[in-house]
Amino acid sequence: MRLIDWSRGTAVRIAALTSILVIAVVSLLGIFVYALVNDAMQGRVRAQISEEIEQVIADHGPVDQSKLIAAIESRTHAGVFRRFAYRLTKPDGTHITGDAWIAASFVGWHWQQIDQAPDRSRAERRVLVLTRDVGSNLFVSIARDAHWITDLEQELGQLLLRALGLAVVAALFVSMLVKRLIGRRIADVTETARVVMNGNLTQRVPVSTAGDDFDRLAATLNEMLDRIRALMDGLSQVTNDIAHDLRTPLGRLRQKIEQVRDDAVLLPGHASALDQAIEEVDGLLATFTAMLRIAQIDSGARRSGFKSIDLGETVQTVCEAYEPNAEDTGHVLVAHVAEEVHIEGDRDLLAQMFANLVENALTHTPAGTTIRVSVRPSSTGMVVVVADNGPGVPAGEIDKIFGRFYRAEASRTTPGTGLGLSLAAAIARLHGGTITATDNAPGLRISVLFPTDSLA
């Protein structure tokens, strides 16, 4: 049984949030560093180029084409290991002298992708080019190989990616840690609550030695459970006392009436009056019995006696038992039991539950009604359905039928304690099942779901 749905747990949400935050911070930092470094590097290259172009112009005084040509040619031929490439052009792009591969068609900075660098060391690289209008219809262009910036960019990028990877791993680790630490504590509380809900009021939330928030929560919950248990014990004591105290005098009353009926010389009509009195007493006793049973079942005390029960056989027996009565009252009782299904349960109580459901249908529907009882598997467990096509229950009242002493307006005059369906609901709860009433359109449909984990 899963205690916590990890995909929706608070611990998971906290962990996920932490991870996202760490990754976001690392990414932002990376982008910032990358931009800063890139900017500084490019700035240096630009400064070098600008300086060189100033040099070229300054060295040769007022602009003079032949001197510029000479200056550029002398620099171009300075050797293989020169730092810059030079070109002199006219504004219309006509080449005058220098490195013809430089694109010099417009004034200003631009990056140029070249297939082959002057030193042929790489097949492809980027150069930064500055073209300046030096007057007298002349453009001077200077290019500087900037492949090291690209290299640096790449290295920096890889470094940042590695840092990001590390951050993701760290975040995942932290998430796992949070999930384990918080998740386990929450699971403890959830599990305890579930056990208590199922009727074991002695279960307590484990308290660790850490004395943290969770321990304080656990201690408070445990105190609350102690208190609830004390109250429940008191209540069940009172209920048992009342039951005993009322059942005993009622029992004596029954004995006395019985004795009088059997012993005394009675006037005509008195015998039947006494029989009616006994019936009334029996009715009262039945109500007390049902009330006490519901109280006892709800306290969960009977779970200890659970055995593996054949659900199908139990339903079948109940239907067989009621079949002749159904026929006599003009009802059609149809049982459909799919297969042998075993559940952990109390056979006596389950038989009573099904009997109550069938009796309920027989009592509150007119002749000619068909009552279908079925046992079949569903996606969440086993479902026992008792459905009739009688008059049904008004939509507003359908949720109330499992309440104690509920009597539908139309059935106030029919005999019964008004506890039959409450008892059925209590028995379903005891077995970890749920009982629901729906509109069978027409009629009433009562389904009891036994979840998969109660199946034996």
Added chain:
Amino acid sequence: MKVLVIEDDRETGAYIKKGLEEAGHVVDLAATGRDGLFLAAGEKFDVIIADRRLPGIDGLSIVKTIRGAGVMTPVIFLTTMIGVGDRVEGLEAGADDYLLKPFAFAELLARIHALTRRPPMSAAETVLRVADLEMDLIARKVRRAGREVDLQPREFRLLEFLMRNAGKTVTRTMLLEGVWDFHFDPKTNIVDTHISRLRGKIDKGFDGELIETVRGAGYCIRAPH
């Protein structure tokens, strides 16, 4: 028959004693568990009726103790407790039957008779007979006056229960427990309906009715007078 009643409630004890004596039994009444245990262990009784809840030594302990000492006298528990778990607990401790207070006196009498005058059933006995009605337990066949009667499985079990207690009154509650294993009180009279079906098959059209209604108690199968 000699009956021991262990009951701490004075009125109920007196009521049971009076009723049993009127039915022709000899009754010893013990008001505490200690007295009850003393009597049960020391004297020979045909049946013991013990309240489940007694001050001091309770009914459950008494049964465990005397069964441990080898006393096999049939024991009927009386209880005000509602739980079916209690029933199983009582039977496991060694009690033979279990009755929820308050009860109709006829119910108690019927159960005493069912327990004490149980005829010795030899294992070889495979045919039950009441007058001209015959039940073959092996072949699962029923004949009346030589004519085969077709019964549903549940009707067969109902008739078998009656025939095993032939001549004795069996109550509706005993039938509910013995035939359907129902340990609750249904609002509907399902026993009466089943009995009337059964009568329709084994009594109708034959000479003399075998299944008798015992007013205020239950049913009895026996040869017609």
